[in-house]
Amino acid sequence: xxxxxxxxxxxxxxxxxxxxxxxxxxxxxxLKKMQKITESVLDQLGCSNCHSGHDIRFDIERQFIVDxxxxxxxxxxxxxx
Amino acid sequence: MKIEPLGVGLVYIPGLEPLFESxxxxxxxxxLEPQVxxxxxxxxxxxxxxxxxxxxxxxxxPQAKTIHGVGFPVGGSRIPDPRxxxxxxxxxxxxxxxxxxxxxxxxxxxDAQGNSVQTGFFLPPxxxxxxxxxxxxxxxxxxxxLPVPFAVETPTNYLKPIPGExxxxxxxxxxxxxxxxxxxxxxxxxxxxxxxxxxxxxxxxSEIPLDRVYEIHLAGGLKYGDYWLDAHxxxxxxxxxxxxxxxxxxxxxxxxxxxxxxxxxxxxxxxEGVRRAVDEMHDLWSCRRAAxxxxxxxxxxxPKTLATDNGLTPEVWERKLSAQILFPGEYEDELxxxxxxxPAVALIRELNRKFRLSAVISNLRMSIRLLMLSLDEASFDxxxxxxxxxxxxxxxxxxxxxxxxxxIRKLDLEIPYLYELLNYEITAMDVIADGxxxxxxxxxxxxxxxxxxxxxxxPVDLPTADYEAEITPPEERVFETQNLIx
Numbered sequence: 393x394x395x396x397x398x399x400x401x402x403x404x405x406x407x408x409x410x411x412x413x414x415x416x417x418x419x420x421x422x423l424k425k426m427q428k429i430t431e432s433v434l435d436q437l438g439c440s441n442c443h444s445g446h447d448i449r450f451d452i453e454r455q456f457i458v459d460x461x462x463x464x465x466x467x468x469x470x471x472x473x
Numbered sequence: 474m475k476i477e478p479l480g481v482g483l484v485y486i487p488g489l490e491p492l493f494e495s496x497x498x499x500x501x502x503x504x505l506e507p508q509v510x511x512x513x514x515x516x517x518x519x520x521x522x523x524x525x526x527x528x529x530x531x532x533x534x535p536q537a538k539t540i541h542g543v544g545f546p547v548g549g550s551r552i553p554d555p556r557x558x559x560x561x562x563x564x565x566x567x568x569x570x571x572x573x574x575x576x577x578x579x580x581x582x583x584d585a586q587g588n589s590v591q592t593g594f595f596l597p598p599x600x601x602x603x604x605x606x607x608x609x610x611x612x613x614x615x616x617x618x619l620p621v622p623f624a625v626e627t628p629t630n631y632l633k634p635i636p637g638e639x640x641x642x643x644x645x646x647x648x649x650x651x652x653x654x655x656x657x658x659x660x661x662x663x664x665x666x667x668x669x670x671x672x673x674x675x676x677x678x679s680e681i682p683l684d685r686v687y688e689i690h691l692a693g694g695l696k697y698g699d700y701w702l703d704a705h706x707x708x709x710x711x712x713x714x715x716x717x718x719x720x721x722x723x724x725x726x727x728x729x730x731x732x733x734x735x736x737x738x739x740x741x742x743x744x745e746g747v748r749r750a751v752d753e754m755h756d757l758w759s760c761r762r763a764a765x766x767x768x769x770x771x772x773x774x775x776p777k778t779l780a781t782d783n784g785l786t787p788e789v790w791e792r793k794l795s796a797q798i799l800f801p802g803e804y805e806d807e808l809x810x811x812x813x814x815x816p817a818v819a820l821i822r823e824l825n826r827k828f829r830l831s832a833v834i835s836n837l838r839m840s841i842r843l844l845m846l847s848l849d850e851a852s853f854d855x856x857x858x859x860x861x862x863x864x865x866x867x868x869x870x871x872x873x874x875x876x877x878x879x880x881i882r883k884l885d886l887e888i889p890y891l892y893e894l895l896n897y898e899i900t901a902m903d904v905i906a907d908g909x910x911x912x913x914x915x916x917x918x919x920x921x922x923x924x925x926x927x928x929x930x931x932p933v934d935l936p937t938a939d940y941e942a943e944i945t946p947p948e949e950r951v952f953e954t955q956n957l958i959x
Binding site: 410411412413414415416417444445446447448449450451452453454456457459460461 | 578594595628629662694695697702703704705706735737738824827828830831834835838841842845846897901902904905912918919920923928929930938939940941942943944945946947
Protein backbone atom coordinates (compact mmCIF):
# COMPACT_ATOMS: atom_id res chain seq x y z
CA UNK A 393 0.00 0.00 0.00
CA UNK A 394 1.20 3.48 -0.76
CA UNK A 395 1.75 5.53 2.32
CA UNK A 396 2.15 9.21 1.65
CA UNK A 397 5.43 10.34 3.10
CA UNK A 398 6.03 13.74 1.59
CA UNK A 399 5.24 16.89 3.46
CA UNK A 400 4.02 19.58 1.13
CA UNK A 401 5.56 22.94 1.88
CA UNK A 402 3.17 25.84 1.78
CA UNK A 403 5.31 28.38 -0.04
CA UNK A 404 2.97 31.25 0.75
CA UNK A 405 3.55 30.61 4.39
CA UNK A 406 7.26 31.23 3.96
CA UNK A 407 6.50 34.94 4.02
CA UNK A 408 5.69 34.69 7.72
CA UNK A 409 7.95 33.46 10.50
CA UNK A 410 5.95 30.27 10.91
CA UNK A 411 6.55 27.59 8.33
CA UNK A 412 3.31 25.83 7.47
CA UNK A 413 3.53 22.26 6.34
CA UNK A 414 1.10 19.41 5.76
CA UNK A 415 1.49 15.96 7.26
CA UNK A 416 -0.80 13.03 6.54
CA UNK A 417 -2.30 11.63 9.75
CA UNK A 418 -1.12 8.15 8.81
CA UNK A 419 2.34 8.98 7.48
CA UNK A 420 4.82 6.13 7.43
CA UNK A 421 8.14 7.87 7.67
CA UNK A 422 9.91 4.62 8.13
CA LEU A 423 8.30 2.70 5.30
CA LYS A 424 11.48 1.02 4.11
CA LYS A 425 12.43 -0.21 7.54
CA MET A 426 8.98 -1.04 8.80
CA GLN A 427 7.40 -2.54 5.70
CA LYS A 428 7.28 -5.91 7.41
CA ILE A 429 4.54 -4.61 9.66
CA THR A 430 1.05 -4.47 8.28
CA GLU A 431 -0.57 -1.25 9.38
CA SER A 432 -4.09 -0.14 8.78
CA VAL A 433 -6.05 2.84 9.92
CA LEU A 434 -9.07 0.57 9.90
CA ASP A 435 -8.17 -1.22 13.10
CA GLN A 436 -5.88 1.36 14.66
CA LEU A 437 -8.36 2.86 17.08
CA GLY A 438 -10.80 0.06 17.86
CA CYS A 439 -10.81 -2.94 20.17
CA SER A 440 -7.75 -5.14 20.01
CA ASN A 441 -8.72 -8.29 18.17
CA CYS A 442 -7.11 -10.88 20.41
CA HIS A 443 -7.04 -10.90 24.16
CA SER A 444 -5.73 -14.29 25.10
CA GLY A 445 -2.50 -14.67 23.19
CA HIS A 446 0.68 -12.82 22.39
CA ASP A 447 0.67 -9.43 20.69
CA ILE A 448 4.09 -8.97 19.09
CA ARG A 449 3.79 -5.41 17.83
CA PHE A 450 5.83 -4.05 20.73
CA ASP A 451 8.43 -6.79 20.38
CA ILE A 452 8.84 -5.95 16.69
CA GLU A 453 9.36 -2.28 17.53
CA ARG A 454 11.87 -3.03 20.27
CA GLN A 455 13.82 -5.36 17.96
CA PHE A 456 13.91 -2.63 15.34
CA ILE A 457 15.34 -0.15 17.86
CA VAL A 458 17.88 -2.69 19.16
CA ASP A 459 18.99 -3.47 15.61
CA UNK A 460 19.36 0.22 14.80
CA UNK A 461 21.27 0.91 18.02
CA UNK A 462 23.63 -1.97 17.29
CA UNK A 463 24.12 -0.68 13.78
CA UNK A 464 24.91 2.81 15.07
CA UNK A 465 27.31 1.41 17.67
CA UNK A 466 28.95 -0.71 15.02
CA UNK A 467 29.41 2.34 12.76
CA UNK A 468 30.95 4.28 15.66
CA UNK A 469 33.33 1.42 16.32
CA UNK A 470 34.38 1.47 12.68
CA UNK A 471 34.95 5.23 12.81
CA UNK A 472 37.23 4.85 15.81
CA UNK A 473 39.51 2.44 13.97
CA MET B 474 -31.82 -24.28 16.14
CA LYS B 475 -30.79 -25.44 12.67
CA ILE B 476 -27.71 -23.70 11.31
CA GLU B 477 -27.11 -23.31 7.59
CA PRO B 478 -23.85 -24.95 6.47
CA LEU B 479 -21.81 -22.12 4.97
CA GLY B 480 -18.39 -23.67 4.43
CA VAL B 481 -14.83 -22.63 5.26
CA GLY B 482 -13.62 -19.10 5.85
CA LEU B 483 -11.38 -16.56 7.48
CA VAL B 484 -11.69 -13.93 10.17
CA TYR B 485 -11.27 -10.67 8.27
CA ILE B 486 -8.08 -8.74 8.87
CA PRO B 487 -6.56 -6.08 6.62
CA GLY B 488 -4.29 -7.82 4.13
CA LEU B 489 -6.44 -10.86 3.42
CA GLU B 490 -8.44 -9.12 0.68
CA PRO B 491 -6.77 -10.99 -2.22
CA LEU B 492 -8.09 -14.24 -0.76
CA PHE B 493 -11.61 -12.87 -0.29
CA GLU B 494 -11.54 -11.46 -3.84
CA SER B 495 -9.99 -14.52 -5.46
CA UNK B 496 -12.18 -15.83 -8.28
CA UNK B 497 -11.59 -19.44 -7.22
CA UNK B 498 -14.13 -18.99 -4.42
CA UNK B 499 -12.06 -21.02 -1.98
CA UNK B 500 -12.96 -18.72 0.91
CA UNK B 501 -16.67 -19.20 1.42
CA UNK B 502 -17.19 -17.31 4.68
CA UNK B 503 -16.00 -13.93 5.94
CA UNK B 504 -16.15 -13.62 9.72
CA LEU B 505 -16.02 -10.04 10.95
CA GLU B 506 -14.99 -8.86 14.39
CA PRO B 507 -16.96 -5.61 14.23
CA GLN B 508 -15.55 -4.02 17.39
CA VAL B 509 -12.07 -3.94 15.86
CA UNK B 510 -13.40 -1.39 13.38
CA UNK B 511 -15.49 0.65 15.80
CA UNK B 512 -14.74 4.26 16.50
CA UNK B 513 -15.05 5.22 20.15
CA UNK B 514 -16.47 8.59 21.20
CA UNK B 515 -16.63 8.47 25.02
CA UNK B 516 -18.60 11.69 25.38
CA UNK B 517 -21.46 10.68 23.14
CA UNK B 518 -24.61 8.89 24.28
CA UNK B 519 -23.79 6.21 21.73
CA UNK B 520 -20.01 5.96 22.08
CA UNK B 521 -19.45 3.02 19.72
CA UNK B 522 -19.83 3.65 16.01
CA UNK B 523 -19.41 1.42 13.01
CA UNK B 524 -17.58 2.50 9.87
CA UNK B 525 -20.66 1.90 7.78
CA UNK B 526 -19.10 2.54 4.39
CA UNK B 527 -16.47 -0.04 5.14
CA UNK B 528 -19.06 -2.55 6.32
CA UNK B 529 -20.93 -2.07 3.06
CA UNK B 530 -17.77 -2.81 1.08
CA UNK B 531 -17.29 -6.00 3.05
CA UNK B 532 -20.90 -6.91 2.43
CA UNK B 533 -20.29 -6.60 -1.32
CA UNK B 534 -17.73 -9.41 -1.14
CA PRO B 535 -19.17 -12.74 -2.32
CA GLN B 536 -18.71 -14.68 0.93
CA ALA B 537 -21.42 -15.52 3.44
CA LYS B 538 -20.85 -13.48 6.61
CA THR B 539 -20.72 -14.28 10.30
CA ILE B 540 -20.17 -11.90 13.21
CA HIS B 541 -17.70 -12.60 16.00
CA GLY B 542 -17.59 -10.27 18.99
CA VAL B 543 -14.23 -9.55 20.59
CA GLY B 544 -14.71 -6.76 23.08
CA PHE B 545 -17.81 -7.56 25.11
CA PRO B 546 -17.55 -11.18 26.30
CA VAL B 547 -20.47 -12.92 27.96
CA GLY B 548 -18.97 -15.43 30.39
CA GLY B 549 -18.97 -13.33 33.55
CA SER B 550 -21.47 -11.90 35.98
CA ARG B 551 -21.35 -8.36 34.61
CA ILE B 552 -23.59 -7.69 31.63
CA PRO B 553 -21.52 -5.82 29.04
CA ASP B 554 -22.27 -2.17 28.31
CA PRO B 555 -25.74 -2.31 26.71
CA ARG B 556 -24.76 0.52 24.38
CA UNK B 557 -22.71 -1.97 22.35
CA UNK B 558 -25.85 -3.82 21.25
CA UNK B 559 -27.04 -1.19 18.76
CA UNK B 560 -23.83 -1.07 16.65
CA UNK B 561 -23.53 -4.85 16.98
CA UNK B 562 -27.03 -5.28 15.56
CA UNK B 563 -26.18 -2.74 12.87
CA UNK B 564 -23.11 -4.76 11.85
CA UNK B 565 -25.13 -7.99 11.79
CA UNK B 566 -27.84 -6.43 9.67
CA UNK B 567 -25.50 -4.59 7.31
CA UNK B 568 -23.53 -7.74 6.63
CA UNK B 569 -26.57 -10.01 6.73
CA UNK B 570 -24.68 -12.13 9.24
CA UNK B 571 -25.86 -15.73 9.55
CA UNK B 572 -25.11 -15.90 13.28
CA UNK B 573 -23.16 -14.07 15.96
CA UNK B 574 -20.78 -15.24 18.66
CA UNK B 575 -18.86 -13.96 21.67
CA UNK B 576 -16.34 -15.38 24.12
CA UNK B 577 -17.26 -17.36 27.23
CA UNK B 578 -14.94 -15.28 29.43
CA UNK B 579 -15.01 -11.98 31.27
CA UNK B 580 -12.95 -8.82 30.87
CA UNK B 581 -14.65 -6.46 33.35
CA UNK B 582 -14.78 -6.42 37.12
CA UNK B 583 -14.52 -3.96 39.99
CA ASP B 584 -11.58 -2.79 42.07
CA ALA B 585 -11.44 -2.74 45.88
CA GLN B 586 -13.37 0.54 45.91
CA GLY B 587 -16.11 -0.89 43.71
CA ASN B 588 -15.10 1.04 40.62
CA SER B 589 -15.55 -0.73 37.30
CA VAL B 590 -12.27 -1.88 35.75
CA GLN B 591 -11.39 -3.60 32.51
CA THR B 592 -8.95 -6.46 32.81
CA GLY B 593 -7.30 -6.05 29.39
CA PHE B 594 -7.26 -9.82 28.97
CA PHE B 595 -9.86 -12.53 28.58
CA LEU B 596 -10.16 -14.23 31.96
CA PRO B 597 -11.93 -17.52 32.77
CA PRO B 598 -15.28 -17.37 34.55
CA UNK B 599 -16.02 -19.19 37.78
CA UNK B 600 -16.82 -22.79 36.76
CA UNK B 601 -19.43 -23.63 39.39
CA UNK B 602 -23.24 -23.83 39.28
CA UNK B 603 -23.33 -20.19 40.39
CA UNK B 604 -20.94 -19.34 37.56
CA UNK B 605 -23.22 -21.16 35.11
CA UNK B 606 -26.20 -19.11 36.29
CA UNK B 607 -24.26 -15.86 35.98
CA UNK B 608 -22.98 -16.65 32.49
CA UNK B 609 -26.46 -17.71 31.41
CA UNK B 610 -27.91 -14.40 32.59
CA UNK B 611 -25.24 -12.47 30.73
CA UNK B 612 -25.54 -14.50 27.53
CA UNK B 613 -29.32 -14.19 27.36
CA UNK B 614 -29.13 -10.45 28.09
CA UNK B 615 -27.12 -10.11 24.88
CA UNK B 616 -28.43 -12.92 22.69
CA UNK B 617 -32.04 -11.92 23.35
CA UNK B 618 -31.42 -8.58 21.65
CA LEU B 619 -29.82 -9.99 18.51
CA PRO B 620 -31.72 -10.97 15.35
CA VAL B 621 -29.62 -14.09 14.66
CA PRO B 622 -28.60 -17.31 16.45
CA PHE B 623 -25.88 -16.86 19.06
CA ALA B 624 -22.92 -19.03 20.07
CA VAL B 625 -20.26 -18.77 22.77
CA GLU B 626 -16.61 -19.44 22.08
CA THR B 627 -14.69 -21.96 24.19
CA PRO B 628 -11.72 -20.06 25.62
CA THR B 629 -8.15 -20.72 26.64
CA ASN B 630 -7.56 -20.94 30.36
CA TYR B 631 -3.93 -20.74 31.47
CA LEU B 632 -4.75 -21.08 35.18
CA LYS B 633 -4.36 -24.25 37.20
CA PRO B 634 -7.71 -25.84 38.02
CA ILE B 635 -9.02 -24.66 41.36
CA PRO B 636 -10.56 -27.02 43.93
CA GLY B 637 -14.26 -27.59 43.50
CA GLU B 638 -14.63 -26.22 39.99
CA UNK B 639 -16.40 -28.04 37.17
CA UNK B 640 -14.35 -29.38 34.29
CA UNK B 641 -14.13 -27.06 31.28
CA UNK B 642 -16.37 -29.39 29.28
CA UNK B 643 -18.99 -29.67 32.04
CA UNK B 644 -19.06 -25.90 32.48
CA UNK B 645 -19.43 -25.24 28.74
CA UNK B 646 -22.18 -27.86 28.44
CA UNK B 647 -24.10 -26.52 31.42
CA UNK B 648 -23.90 -22.94 30.18
CA UNK B 649 -25.01 -23.57 26.59
CA UNK B 650 -27.86 -25.83 27.72
CA UNK B 651 -29.07 -23.26 30.24
CA UNK B 652 -28.73 -20.36 27.82
CA UNK B 653 -29.99 -22.45 24.88
CA UNK B 654 -27.23 -21.20 22.59
CA UNK B 655 -24.61 -22.64 20.27
CA UNK B 656 -20.93 -23.42 20.72
CA UNK B 657 -18.12 -21.84 18.76
CA UNK B 658 -15.61 -24.61 19.35
CA UNK B 659 -12.07 -23.24 19.23
CA UNK B 660 -10.12 -26.46 18.88
CA UNK B 661 -6.78 -24.72 19.20
CA UNK B 662 -7.90 -23.28 22.54
CA UNK B 663 -9.02 -26.67 23.83
CA UNK B 664 -5.78 -28.29 22.66
CA UNK B 665 -3.77 -25.45 24.25
CA UNK B 666 -5.62 -26.03 27.51
CA UNK B 667 -4.63 -29.70 27.43
CA UNK B 668 -1.00 -28.81 26.71
CA UNK B 669 -1.07 -26.36 29.60
CA UNK B 670 -2.28 -28.98 32.07
CA UNK B 671 -6.05 -28.67 31.99
CA UNK B 672 -8.67 -31.08 30.68
CA UNK B 673 -7.78 -33.30 27.71
CA UNK B 674 -9.36 -32.58 24.35
CA UNK B 675 -11.02 -35.98 24.41
CA UNK B 676 -12.61 -35.45 27.82
CA UNK B 677 -13.74 -31.96 26.86
CA UNK B 678 -15.38 -33.15 23.64
CA SER B 679 -17.04 -36.04 25.41
CA GLU B 680 -18.78 -33.63 27.78
CA ILE B 681 -20.17 -30.99 25.43
CA PRO B 682 -23.36 -31.35 23.35
CA LEU B 683 -21.91 -31.82 19.86
CA ASP B 684 -25.19 -30.90 18.18
CA ARG B 685 -24.76 -27.38 19.53
CA VAL B 686 -21.44 -26.79 17.75
CA TYR B 687 -22.25 -24.17 15.11
CA GLU B 688 -18.70 -23.27 14.20
CA ILE B 689 -15.08 -24.36 14.62
CA HIS B 690 -12.14 -21.99 14.99
CA LEU B 691 -8.67 -23.11 13.97
CA ALA B 692 -5.45 -21.20 14.49
CA GLY B 693 -1.75 -21.49 15.21
CA GLY B 694 -0.01 -20.86 18.49
CA LEU B 695 3.44 -20.71 19.96
CA LYS B 696 5.48 -21.80 22.95
CA TYR B 697 6.12 -19.03 25.46
CA GLY B 698 8.04 -20.09 28.53
CA ASP B 699 6.27 -23.11 29.95
CA TYR B 700 2.99 -22.36 28.17
CA TRP B 701 1.47 -22.89 24.76
CA LEU B 702 -0.24 -19.67 23.76
CA ASP B 703 -3.33 -19.08 21.68
CA ALA B 704 -1.33 -16.61 19.60
CA HIS B 705 -3.09 -16.86 16.21
CA UNK B 706 0.38 -16.88 14.75
CA UNK B 707 0.40 -19.17 11.72
CA UNK B 708 0.28 -22.89 10.97
CA UNK B 709 -2.45 -24.96 12.61
CA UNK B 710 -0.68 -27.62 14.71
CA UNK B 711 -1.13 -31.11 13.18
CA UNK B 712 -2.80 -32.56 16.32
CA UNK B 713 -5.46 -29.83 16.09
CA UNK B 714 -6.08 -30.75 12.45
CA UNK B 715 -6.38 -34.39 13.45
CA UNK B 716 -8.90 -33.60 16.19
CA UNK B 717 -10.95 -31.63 13.66
CA UNK B 718 -10.82 -34.53 11.22
CA UNK B 719 -12.06 -36.97 13.86
CA UNK B 720 -14.72 -34.66 15.19
CA UNK B 721 -16.34 -33.04 12.17
CA UNK B 722 -18.27 -36.12 10.99
CA UNK B 723 -20.08 -36.03 14.34
CA UNK B 724 -21.17 -32.38 14.22
CA UNK B 725 -24.67 -32.42 12.69
CA UNK B 726 -25.16 -28.67 12.97
CA UNK B 727 -21.77 -27.38 11.86
CA UNK B 728 -22.09 -24.13 9.92
CA UNK B 729 -18.50 -23.07 9.29
CA UNK B 730 -14.83 -23.79 9.90
CA UNK B 731 -12.92 -20.54 10.30
CA UNK B 732 -9.17 -19.82 10.43
CA UNK B 733 -7.77 -16.96 12.53
CA UNK B 734 -4.47 -15.08 12.31
CA UNK B 735 -3.42 -11.79 13.92
CA UNK B 736 -2.39 -8.98 11.54
CA UNK B 737 1.11 -8.73 13.04
CA UNK B 738 1.87 -12.33 12.06
CA UNK B 739 0.54 -12.10 8.51
CA UNK B 740 3.68 -10.63 6.89
CA UNK B 741 5.73 -13.50 8.29
CA UNK B 742 3.19 -16.24 7.51
CA UNK B 743 2.15 -14.85 4.14
CA UNK B 744 -1.00 -15.12 2.10
CA GLU B 745 0.17 -18.47 0.78
CA GLY B 746 0.29 -19.73 4.37
CA VAL B 747 -3.29 -18.62 4.91
CA ARG B 748 -4.24 -20.20 1.60
CA ARG B 749 -2.72 -23.48 2.81
CA ALA B 750 -4.91 -23.26 5.89
CA VAL B 751 -7.95 -22.71 3.67
CA ASP B 752 -7.07 -25.83 1.68
CA GLU B 753 -6.68 -27.82 4.91
CA MET B 754 -10.10 -26.61 6.04
CA HIS B 755 -11.68 -27.72 2.76
CA ASP B 756 -10.23 -31.14 3.35
CA LEU B 757 -11.78 -31.12 6.83
CA TRP B 758 -15.11 -29.76 5.59
CA SER B 759 -15.36 -32.70 3.21
CA CYS B 760 -15.41 -35.00 6.28
CA ARG B 761 -18.94 -33.89 7.12
CA ARG B 762 -21.64 -36.46 6.69
CA ALA B 763 -25.24 -36.90 7.63
CA ALA B 764 -24.88 -37.80 11.27
CA UNK B 765 -27.06 -40.56 12.61
CA UNK B 766 -28.70 -40.19 15.94
CA UNK B 767 -26.92 -43.26 17.25
CA UNK B 768 -23.58 -41.87 16.17
CA UNK B 769 -21.19 -41.22 18.96
CA UNK B 770 -17.57 -40.26 18.70
CA UNK B 771 -16.81 -40.87 22.33
CA UNK B 772 -17.90 -43.28 24.94
CA UNK B 773 -20.29 -41.37 27.12
CA UNK B 774 -18.41 -40.37 30.23
CA UNK B 775 -19.38 -41.90 33.53
CA PRO B 776 -21.90 -39.68 35.28
CA LYS B 777 -19.97 -37.41 37.54
CA THR B 778 -21.11 -35.61 40.61
CA LEU B 779 -21.33 -32.05 39.45
CA ALA B 780 -19.44 -29.51 41.44
CA THR B 781 -21.41 -27.82 44.12
CA ASP B 782 -20.92 -24.18 44.85
CA ASN B 783 -17.66 -23.85 46.71
CA GLY B 784 -18.66 -20.77 48.61
CA LEU B 785 -17.38 -18.45 45.94
CA THR B 786 -19.66 -16.16 44.03
CA PRO B 787 -18.86 -15.21 40.43
CA GLU B 788 -18.52 -11.58 41.50
CA VAL B 789 -15.92 -12.41 44.16
CA TRP B 790 -14.00 -14.71 41.79
CA GLU B 791 -13.93 -12.06 39.08
CA ARG B 792 -12.82 -9.35 41.51
CA LYS B 793 -10.06 -11.44 43.07
CA LEU B 794 -8.69 -12.78 39.80
CA SER B 795 -8.77 -9.29 38.26
CA ALA B 796 -6.97 -7.90 41.29
CA GLN B 797 -4.16 -10.43 40.89
CA ILE B 798 -3.72 -9.40 37.26
CA LEU B 799 -4.06 -5.65 37.75
CA PHE B 800 -2.94 -4.94 41.31
CA PRO B 801 -0.30 -7.55 42.20
CA GLY B 802 0.60 -7.73 45.86
CA GLU B 803 -2.87 -7.74 47.35
CA TYR B 804 -3.01 -11.12 49.13
CA GLU B 805 -6.02 -10.75 51.36
CA ASP B 806 -7.15 -14.37 51.55
CA GLU B 807 -6.41 -17.97 50.62
CA LEU B 808 -7.82 -17.74 47.07
CA UNK B 809 -5.77 -14.64 46.32
CA UNK B 810 -2.64 -16.33 47.65
CA UNK B 811 -3.40 -19.40 45.57
CA UNK B 812 -3.85 -17.30 42.45
CA UNK B 813 -0.72 -15.28 43.17
CA UNK B 814 1.27 -18.51 43.33
CA UNK B 815 -0.07 -19.72 39.97
CA PRO B 816 2.62 -18.93 37.36
CA ALA B 817 -0.15 -18.32 34.84
CA VAL B 818 -1.02 -15.10 36.68
CA ALA B 819 2.47 -13.73 36.04
CA LEU B 820 2.17 -14.90 32.43
CA ILE B 821 -1.11 -13.07 31.97
CA ARG B 822 0.34 -9.91 33.52
CA GLU B 823 3.24 -10.06 31.05
CA LEU B 824 0.98 -10.69 28.03
CA ASN B 825 -1.35 -7.97 29.21
CA ARG B 826 1.53 -5.47 29.41
CA LYS B 827 2.50 -6.33 25.83
CA PHE B 828 -1.09 -5.96 24.62
CA ARG B 829 -1.29 -2.54 26.20
CA LEU B 830 2.04 -1.39 24.81
CA SER B 831 1.12 -2.70 21.38
CA ALA B 832 -2.11 -0.72 21.48
CA VAL B 833 -0.09 2.37 22.37
CA ILE B 834 2.51 1.68 19.67
CA SER B 835 -0.15 1.42 17.00
CA ASN B 836 -0.99 5.07 17.65
CA LEU B 837 2.10 6.66 19.22
CA ARG B 838 4.87 4.85 17.36
CA MET B 839 7.24 7.81 16.99
CA SER B 840 6.82 8.98 20.59
CA ILE B 841 7.53 5.48 21.89
CA ARG B 842 10.49 5.20 19.55
CA LEU B 843 11.91 8.49 20.84
CA LEU B 844 11.45 7.24 24.42
CA MET B 845 13.19 3.95 23.66
CA LEU B 846 16.06 5.72 21.90
CA SER B 847 16.46 8.20 24.76
CA LEU B 848 16.20 5.83 27.73
CA ASP B 849 18.13 2.67 28.47
CA GLU B 850 16.11 -0.54 28.30
CA ALA B 851 15.74 -0.93 32.07
CA SER B 852 14.49 2.66 32.47
CA PHE B 853 12.02 2.24 29.63
CA ASP B 854 10.72 -1.03 31.07
CA UNK B 855 10.37 0.58 34.51
CA UNK B 856 8.44 3.48 32.99
CA UNK B 857 6.07 1.07 31.23
CA UNK B 858 5.63 -1.07 34.35
CA UNK B 859 4.82 2.03 36.41
CA UNK B 860 2.34 3.18 33.78
CA UNK B 861 0.59 -0.21 33.72
CA UNK B 862 0.39 -0.20 37.50
CA UNK B 863 -0.91 3.37 37.62
CA UNK B 864 -3.81 2.81 35.27
CA UNK B 865 -6.06 -0.13 34.46
CA UNK B 866 -6.31 -1.25 30.81
CA UNK B 867 -8.82 -0.06 28.25
CA UNK B 868 -10.35 -2.20 25.56
CA UNK B 869 -9.98 0.59 22.99
CA UNK B 870 -6.52 1.33 21.65
CA UNK B 871 -7.40 5.00 21.30
CA UNK B 872 -8.04 5.29 25.05
CA UNK B 873 -4.92 3.36 25.98
CA UNK B 874 -2.88 5.76 23.85
CA UNK B 875 -4.51 8.81 25.45
CA UNK B 876 -3.85 7.43 28.93
CA UNK B 877 -0.22 6.71 28.12
CA UNK B 878 0.24 10.20 26.68
CA UNK B 879 -1.27 11.73 29.84
CA UNK B 880 1.10 9.68 31.97
CA ILE B 881 4.16 10.76 29.97
CA ARG B 882 3.09 14.41 30.10
CA LYS B 883 2.95 14.30 33.91
CA LEU B 884 6.49 12.91 34.07
CA ASP B 885 7.79 16.11 32.46
CA LEU B 886 10.76 14.28 30.93
CA GLU B 887 13.61 16.33 29.51
CA ILE B 888 13.68 14.62 26.15
CA PRO B 889 13.88 17.03 23.21
CA TYR B 890 10.86 16.97 20.90
CA LEU B 891 8.99 14.37 23.01
CA TYR B 892 6.00 16.50 23.91
CA GLU B 893 5.51 18.09 20.49
CA LEU B 894 5.73 14.61 18.99
CA LEU B 895 3.15 13.30 21.46
CA ASN B 896 0.92 16.24 20.66
CA TYR B 897 1.24 15.48 16.94
CA GLU B 898 0.42 11.79 17.30
CA ILE B 899 -2.49 12.32 19.69
CA THR B 900 -3.89 14.95 17.34
CA ALA B 901 -3.42 12.59 14.39
CA MET B 902 -5.62 10.07 16.21
CA ASP B 903 -8.37 12.66 16.42
CA VAL B 904 -7.94 13.45 12.72
CA ILE B 905 -8.26 9.78 11.82
CA ALA B 906 -11.29 9.39 14.08
CA ASP B 907 -13.38 12.25 12.72
CA GLY B 908 -11.73 13.08 9.39
CA UNK B 909 -11.18 16.74 10.34
CA UNK B 910 -7.76 18.26 9.63
CA UNK B 911 -5.98 19.94 12.55
CA UNK B 912 -2.74 21.88 13.03
CA UNK B 913 0.02 21.38 15.59
CA UNK B 914 3.20 23.36 16.26
CA UNK B 915 6.74 22.06 15.98
CA UNK B 916 10.00 23.74 17.01
CA UNK B 917 11.90 22.08 14.19
CA UNK B 918 11.20 20.78 10.71
CA UNK B 919 8.71 17.94 11.37
CA UNK B 920 9.73 16.12 8.20
CA UNK B 921 13.36 15.91 9.33
CA UNK B 922 12.30 14.97 12.86
CA UNK B 923 9.97 12.19 11.73
CA UNK B 924 12.32 10.84 9.09
CA UNK B 925 15.17 10.72 11.60
CA UNK B 926 13.04 8.71 14.00
CA UNK B 927 11.80 6.66 11.07
CA UNK B 928 15.36 5.51 10.48
CA UNK B 929 15.59 4.54 14.13
CA UNK B 930 17.98 7.38 14.93
CA UNK B 931 17.84 9.82 17.83
CA PRO B 932 17.17 13.35 16.60
CA VAL B 933 20.00 15.53 17.84
CA ASP B 934 20.70 19.21 17.25
CA LEU B 935 18.08 19.75 14.60
CA PRO B 936 17.76 23.41 13.46
CA THR B 937 15.23 25.34 15.51
CA ALA B 938 12.40 27.16 13.74
CA ASP B 939 8.66 27.66 14.20
CA TYR B 940 6.61 25.25 12.16
CA GLU B 941 2.89 24.68 11.99
CA ALA B 942 1.94 21.31 10.60
CA GLU B 943 -1.53 20.70 9.27
CA ILE B 944 -2.45 17.06 9.81
CA THR B 945 -4.69 15.86 7.02
CA PRO B 946 -7.05 12.87 7.29
CA PRO B 947 -6.10 9.68 5.48
CA GLU B 948 -7.74 8.87 2.22
CA GLU B 949 -9.87 5.82 2.68
CA ARG B 950 -7.67 2.86 1.90
CA VAL B 951 -9.64 -0.27 1.51
CA PHE B 952 -8.39 -3.49 -0.04
CA GLU B 953 -4.94 -2.09 -0.83
CA THR B 954 -2.48 -4.75 0.12
CA GLN B 955 0.10 -4.85 -2.61
CA ASN B 956 2.96 -3.89 -0.27
CA LEU B 957 2.48 -6.85 2.02
CA ILE B 958 5.66 -8.84 2.35
CA UNK B 959 4.82 -12.48 1.71
